[in-house]
Amino acid sequence: MGLYDRYLALRHRFHDADPPEHVAVVITERDLLEQGAYATLAEFLRWAFEYGAARVTVSVSVLDEAVVPTLARELRAIDAPRPVAVRVPEDTERADAPVRINIGLGGKREFAAAVQSVAESVDAGELDPDEVNADRIEEQLVFDDDPDLLIKTGAERLSDFMIWQSVYAELYFTDVNWRDFRRRDYLRAVLDYQNRQRRFGR
Numbered sequence: 001m002g003l004y005d006r007y008l009a010l011r012h013r014f015h016d017a018d019p020p021e022h023v024a025v026v027i028t029e030r031d032l033l034e035q036g037a038y039a040t041l042a043e044f045l046r047w048a049f050e051y052g053a054a055r056v057t058v059s060v061s062v063l064d065e066a067v068v069p070t071l072a073r074e075l076r077a078i079d080a081p082r083p084v085a086v087r088v089p090e091d092t093e094r095a096d097a098p099v100r101i102n103i104g105l106g107g108k109r110e111f112a113a114a115v116q117s118v119a120e121s122v123d124a125g126e127l128d129p130d131e132v133n134a135d136r137i138e139e140q141l142v143f144d145d146d147p148d149l150l151i152k153t154g155a156e157r158l159s160d161f162m163i164w165q166s167v168y169a170e171l172y173f174t175d176v177n178w179r180d181f182r183r184r185d186y187l188r189a190v191l192d193y194q195n196r197q198r199r200f201g202r
Contacts, residue, residue: 001183008187012051017194019052024147024169026161029062031154031178032071040181042079045099047186049081055098056082057143059161062104065089075101087142094142102142107163114140114164141165149193151186153178170196 001009012019025044031037041058048056060075062068068088075086085097089105117140121127127136138144143165150162150169154177162169172189174181 005182005184005187008184008191009051012187012190012194015191015194019190020148020170020193021053022055022057022145022147022149023048023053024057024059024150024162024166026059026061026150026152027178029060029064029067029071032060032074034177034179037179038074038078040178041075043183044181044186045078046081047183049098051187051190055100055145057147057162058099058101060101060103061106061161065104068104071103075103094144100143105142106160108160110142110162111137111164114138137164149189151189153181168198170198 027037027041045056058075060071062071072086072088076084078084080099082098084099084101086101086103087093087105088103089109114137118127118132118136122129122132141164143162146165146167147162147169149172150166151172151174152161153174155173170193172192174185174189176182176185
């Protein structure tokens with residue numbers, strides 16, 4: 001760890017505010033084609049848990065679903081510090097692990113599937129229409145808890161990521177591309193989060 005990284009780590013350590021408990025990061029299939037991208041992800045996961053996170057969600061945005069099986073195989077083999085659950089679009093089981101990786105199921109698609117599932121329950125007489133609320137929708141989502149901090153590298157757009165869950169997340173955009181993301185970039189994101197006053201929509 002370099003001197004500047006140590007300085008940032010000390011600022012984080014002695015900060016009055018808590019670090020994010022649930023960290024999410026958005027990357028693309030193009031990011032994962034870069035040399036060293038999976039090693040960067042493994043390092044990212046280690047940094048997250050080292051600096052206070054209890055859960056990490058990774059969203060991999062894909063344009064070509066033909067690459068999904070290859071990405072899933074590589075991501076399942078990643079050298080992660082905690083157990084990993086990788087979910088692809090055709091999976092029906094909810095992913096549940098300290099590290100959860102979602103490949104190619106965008107936020108719009110996920111929300112539409114959740115609403116459809118609830119509608120089917122109403123149609124089958126299993127659920128009264130008056131009982132349809134936010135909690136019912138959340139029960140059908142791929143990831144049913146909200147990130148505290150959402151990090152997007154390389155551009156200021158979310159890539160259709162966790163539309164429902166990220167409503168009250170603190171968003172952090174960095175111009176640093178994924179292949180160049182370092183410990184200091186992660187610490188800057190965490191410190192930025194710690195310096196904010198969270199309002200949760202208020």
